[in-house]
Amino acid sequence: MKKPYKVLATALLAGTTFASTITPVFAEDPSDLVDPATDSVKEPVSDELPPIDTGRGVTRFTDVPPKTELAYAVQFLDENGIAKGYTKGYQTVFGVNDPIKRVDFAVILGTYMAIDTNVPKAGFRDLPTRAVGIVSALKARGITSGKTATSFGAADNITRGEVVVMLYNAFKDYFDDSTTFKNPFTDATDRYAEPVRVLHGAGIIKGINSTKFGTNDKITRGQFAMLMYRIFEQERKLRNEEKSGFVAFGDSNTSGSYFESQYKTYINKKWTDQVATVYGNGMDYTFYNKGNSGDETEEGLLRFKEDVLDAKPEYVTIMFGINDALLKPNGEPQVSKEEFKQNLTYMLEQLSVRGIKVVLMTNTPVVDKTYYDLELKNGRTVAPLYANKGGLRSWINSYNDVIRKVAEDRYVPLVDVNNILVAKAGGATDTALIKSGLLDDVTGIHMTPKANDIVAEAVKQALSKQ
Known part of the structure; x- marks a missing residue:
């Protein structure tokens, strides 16, 4: 849905x-x-x-x-x-x-x-x-x-009701939506109830008296x-809120959940762990690692306030896009490029308002054959879906282009993971990427410990310039 x-x-x-x-x-x-x-x-x-x-x-x-x-x-x-x-x-x-x-x-x-x-x-x-x-x-x-x-x-x-709905839709993540705040106004019901409850609780709006908001006035x-x-x-x-620590927000290349099955000896040395040793302010990994395997940006937005904004970090990295770009059986992406751009922009603007230092990250290059073979084993023939898009790697890199443009337009530091790893591999081909040992041989998407270390250093360097 x-x-x-x-x-x-x-x-x-x-x-x-x-x-x-x-x-x-x-x-x-x-x-x-x-x-x-x-x-x-x-x-x-x-x-x-x-x-x-x-x-x-x-x-x-x-x-x-x-x-x-x-x-x-x-x-x-x-x-x-x-x-x-x-x-x-x-x-x-x-x-x-x-x-x-x-x-x-x-x-x-x-x-x-x-x-x-x-x-x-x-x-x-x-x-x-x-x-x-x-x-x-x-x-x-x-x-x-x-x-x-x-x-x-x-x-x-x-009307007063229409104004409150628009302000709520625009700025709701600014406010505590705790249910301890009650809506005292009998005329603020249906679509007006939640906006009035939250904005009244935050002291943004007042009623025309103690029981009436004046919704239709x-x-x-x-x-x-x-x-x-x-x-x-x-x-x-x-x-002006006090901020501390570091949050990495993204999908599986942020969570590193696949390390548990593929790279157990490296389980505590994921790039997020390495960055947190410098910027995590002693926080537990459950605080700073907010990657969630399989997430695209729209799913990320559903947890953005709780996982990132409410944590009040000083530093944040954002790495999404692979799951946004993946095509559904009808050939449509999970999230269109325009929606992807809007979602990233929303995150950056919320962080900017709070004065939180942020670094955007592009996604890894992909080994097309490895990914296609994995999908085939699972009963899905996906290679034809990407044929007119230059292959999966090229299609995902077009989402990386969106990230690059957003970073440029908003003057946000960028760690171009794709370009860094392609340069290390000596080319953006399946052969070069497989030979490099930078991407796993199960999905063709996930970073190996070798790539992980390279990215960790790049992120630390980018944050040091903030």
């Missing part, structure tokens, strides 16, 4: 100003903001300009009281080009009591996340051009959905500003 995709979350580094990294064109378009009717309930707007900002918590907007939580929130969004105000008469206001449209909230959220908009268009016909990329990316990553297959409901005012621009600022404050907390 297809595993649910965990959404891509923010890549921003908490505690920093990132205006230079966010293009203002992604922020709200003031022309889309409709001045509310004159009979709407609003806070009085001062005739005087706010005082000159000599510190924090003072904005350029006349409807934002200085030195309040609202002022800090609005100043944060305004200074970083995430959300803008508009002109009302002769004054510049943020519109703190105005509602906000679904499209504007989506653009603000996607801008804050610096979300990658290089995805297929979502197909919503009611989006302004400026929002197509961001809304499509949010939909692709499970953060939001439309009213129908072709309508996002762009011009509709977004319109959220104001001032309220959403404070929610986004609280998300930012949570990122700052995560970044």
Whole structure:
């Protein structure tokens, strides 16, 4: 069964100003903001300009009281080009009591996340051009959905319940999901229940009273500003948490589970053990070795928070891809390259938010014949599946190319296991790899102790430069 995709979350580094990294064109378009009717309930707007900002918590907007939580929130969004105000008469206001449209909230959220908009268009016909990329990316990553297959409901005012669901989908791994937190609100049920429970427990949201959240009420621009600022404050907390030790996250070439049957005398000298002697801070192998045989990235994401994020390590290595690339009988990969890229990116962004040092790793080269023969013994003829992909080794290396590109784009150190071992073997052929003794003769995929030692040194060297 297809595993649910965990959404891509923010890549921003908490505690920093990132205006230079966010293009203002992604922020709200003031022309889309409709001045509310004159009979709407609003806070009085001062005739005087706010005082000159000599510190924090003072904005350029006349409807934002200085030195309040609202002022800090609005100043944060305004200074970083995430959300803008508009002109009302002769004054510049943020519109703190105005509602906000679904499209504007989506653009603000996607801008804050610096979300990658290089995805297929979502197909919503009611989006302004400026929002197509961001809304499509949010939909692709499970953060939001439309009213129908072709309508996002762009011009509709977004509700408090809709906002909480989107924030939960985007940032849920930031928070403790312990069941000790209860949902006290009688109107937050069904799809709203869990998002409200978790975000209320984390102090991100509040109800309109002790028993009612106001799920179907319109959220104001001032309220959403404070929610986004609280998300930012949570990122700052995560970044400042004390961290120690090392976690290796991946599949069987990380777990080394096959050592028990194939290389028993080397059982405590796997590459993860060797790295942990330097970076493991004295932790037991069950702490630092979080490889799981057979896992692809979607299965990895299901345990990522518990195995990696909650462990609060100082260093992390990530090595996935072989199982993602393996083809199913219908010729489709276990995980597509686009999903693989998104999954890796999500992991890296979660680690970046926390200030955890990370190294990406490519996968081993593969001895095609050894793997095909193993599958044949098990009653599966797989060689034809890979014939038009240049063979299994070439196909897996195309997933390595995804890893290389993600590492390059995100400025993450890379240990290119594939290229290192191919260079040591003197070529990327079955003959050269078999002769090298770097890959096992059972699967043609797993590292031998010889390769294991080479990789251990490469990882230690990469971590030493962090």
